[in-house]
Each structure stands twice: as C-alpha cells, then as structure tokens.
Amino acid sequence: MTFHILISDPLSEDGIYPLRQAEGMNIVMETNLTPEQLENRIDGFDALLVRSQTQVTRGLIERASNLKIIGRAGVGVDNIDLEAATEKGIIVVNAPDGNTNSAAEHTIAMMMSLARKIPQAFHALRNQNWDRKSYVGVELKNKTLGVVGLGRIGAEVAVRAKGQRMNVIAYDPFLTAEKAEKMGIGYGTIEEVLKAADFITVHTPLLKETHHLIDKQAFEIMKDGVQIINCARGGIIDENALYEAVKSKKVAGAALDVFEQEPMIDFRLLELPEIVATPHLGASTVEAQESVAVDVSMDVVSFLTTGTVRNS
Ligand code: NAD
Ligand code: MLT
Numbered sequence: 001m002t003f004h005i006l007i008s009d010p011l012s013e014d015g016i017y018p019l020r021q022a023e024g025m026n027i028v029m030e031t032n033l034t035p036e037q038l039e040n041r042i043d044g045f046d047a048l049l050v051r052s053q054t055q056v057t058r059g060l061i062e063r064a065s066n067l068k069i070i071g072r073a074g075v076g077v078d079n080i081d082l083e084a085a086t087e088k089g090i091i092v093v094n095a096p097d098g099n100t101n102s103a104a105e106h107t108i109a110m111m112m113s114l115a116r117k118i119p120q121a122f123h124a125l126r127n128q129n130w131d132r133k134s135y136v137g138v139e140l141k142n143k144t145l146g147v148v149g150l151g152r153i154g155a156e157v158a159v160r161a162k163g164q165r166m167n168v169i170a171y172d173p174f175l176t177a178e179k180a181e182k183m184g185i186g187y188g189t190i191e192e193v194l195k196a197a198d199f200i201t202v203h204t205p206l207l208k209e210t211h212h213l214i215d216k217q218a219f220e221i222m223k224d225g226v227q228i229i230n231c232a233r234g235g236i237i238d239e240n241a242l243y244e245a246v247k248s249k250k251v252a253g254a255a256l257d258v259f260e261q262e263p264m265i266d267f268r269l270l271e272l273p274e275i276v277a278t279p280h281l282g283a284s285t286v287e288a289q290e291s292v293a294v295d296v297s298m299d300v301v302s303f304l305t306t307g308t309v310r311n312s
Contacts, residue, residue: 003026007049075100097291115139144169147185155183
C-alpha cells in the first residue's frame, strides 16, 4: 500500500527522515504553491505537512477527499481550520516541544536588542554613521519583566530573564501560586502584570480570547516607557494601538517577530525607529526545524501505518 504525503512548506530534510525511511510513503514536496494551486493539487493525498505559511482553510480541506492527517511542524495551529478538519474526521498533529528553546532564545535576543538598540545602531553604522549618542540603552538587571502566558515558551523565557537578574511577574489563567513560587517569580492578574512591568512579553496562543489582548486599554494601564516583545503570534497585540502607543511615547520600544498579516504587507510600524523586528524567525534554527519535522513525521508515519499518534 502506498500513502501519498504532500509537504507544502519548507521542512528540514534531516527532520523528515522518519518519512523517507518508512515503507510505502510517496513524498511530494511542493513549497511554492498558491492557495488556488494547492486546492487543485490536494486531492488524493493522505497526509499534508505544513509550517505556518500554508493556510489550511475549509476550502482546502473540502477539496481533500482522501486526507487523513495534517501535520503542523511547529506549535501554533491557528493556520489550520480545526473545525473543518474535525468535521471531516481528519486528525491534526503538531510538534509542541520541538521549538520551545529556540523561541525562548529568540525572545531574549529580541529583548536585549530592544534594550540596547542594537539593530538601530548597526543600521546607522552600516550607513557609515558613527553615532554613540542616539543609542543609549537601558539595563535589564533589576527591571521587571511581565510574562503574559506562562506555558512552555513563557516559562523558558522567565527562567532566562531571571538569569539576567530581572524580576519576573507572570499572568496565565492556569498559573498557580505553587508553580510561581517554585520558579521564583511573582504572579498576578493581567492588569497587575501590565501595570508592574518595565518589559512585557506575550506567549499565549492566538485564540478568539487572546486576539488583541494587548489593545488601547491595555497600553493605557502600562508604565510610561514600557517596552514590549511579541514572539508568539501577530494579532495578540493590536498593531494600530501599538503604533499609536509608540508615537505618543507611552511605549518606548517594541520587538516583533510576528505580525497580524504574514508575509507582512503593511510596513508602517517599521517606519518607527523604536521598533525592531524579524520575519517570524523564532523557530528558525537548525535544531528546532529538525526537531519539529521529526516529531510530525513520526506521527504521520505512525498514524498512517498503525492508526495511532502520540499527540493530536
Ligand atoms: P503553550 O501552549 O505551551 O503556552 C501557552 C500558554 O498561554 C498556556 O500556559 C496558556 O494557559 C496560556 N494562555 C492561554 N490563554 C491565555 C490568556 N488569555 N492570557 C494569558 N495566558 C493565556 O504554547 P507555547 O509553546 O509556549 O507557545 C506560545 C506561543 O508562541 C504560541 O502562540 C505559539 O504559536 C508561538 N510560537 C511562536 C514561534 C515563533 O516562531 N515566533 C515559535 C514557537 C511558538
Ligand atoms: C510555531 O508556532 O511553531 C512557530 O510560529 C514556528 C513556525 O511557524 O513554524
């Protein structure tokens, strides 16, 4: 029996070895398809493997008459219409742990870039401008980091921030006093965290409840001169409200890895010198990409050949 697997986003070649070595897997890699081309191509495939770029819409799922499993090589499944998949009995698997470390490291890198204005200073230097006055930063030591969403990545960020001698305070609906105490961090309501923090980093999934969690009202209760980091999902922070908050100097700076629309088409935020940004690179390390690809490949092989998976 042959199973047909379509990989529609670039995945680590080393990471898909479980698929390559399994018997009866016909692997097709087509990573430049437009949404229309993908809809015309999907029929007949048993499995679809994606990262965050492919939008697995209801329309696509309806055209996939043979599809049994969708593998998301990464954490967020917000690019997959889970309801449509469930209605058709298609199982969705992700790789929740494989890129935790990379995303946490990227968050810390972004926070340090923000605090010391490293990208801005490098940009000036590249333009042959030796300017030591415009790029005075702030130390992280003794500053308070507010972590909104203390799951896998948020918790790793908290541990690393303590290594920078920051005070950490977190909000997560599932955070208990015991866990906070064990981690040596403070905790509070979201309002308390937003009020207390010098730096705020968000690490929630993008859900209906977290869409624009950080909006105009949220900015209003923050400290003047607060700095914000988003390496989770575009849409958790209201970009228009952020733009206004930076313009008014309420927010001294923001470091963004993710955007409401990706690939980005509205570059207005990047016109502000207080913004540093990367194009969704949080999980873009050799290690993370191999790890997430291995995890979903193993799940796809397991499901197609035995009908079971580790997580779904
Ligand atoms: P996780 O599921 O381990 O943690 C998410 C946490 O958010 C949970 O503890 C949950 O209780 C909490 N949460 C849910 N609703 C909340 C709310 N309203 N307020 C506060 N907390 C809330 O997920 P994770 O692996 O830590 O991933 C976190 C985010 O990072 C996700 O959005 C994921 O897609 C994203 N991510 C981005 C990159 C990147 O490349 N930039 C890489 C990996 C993950
Ligand atoms: C994730 O949710 O895992 C990240 O956003 C990384 C990716 O898009 O692959």
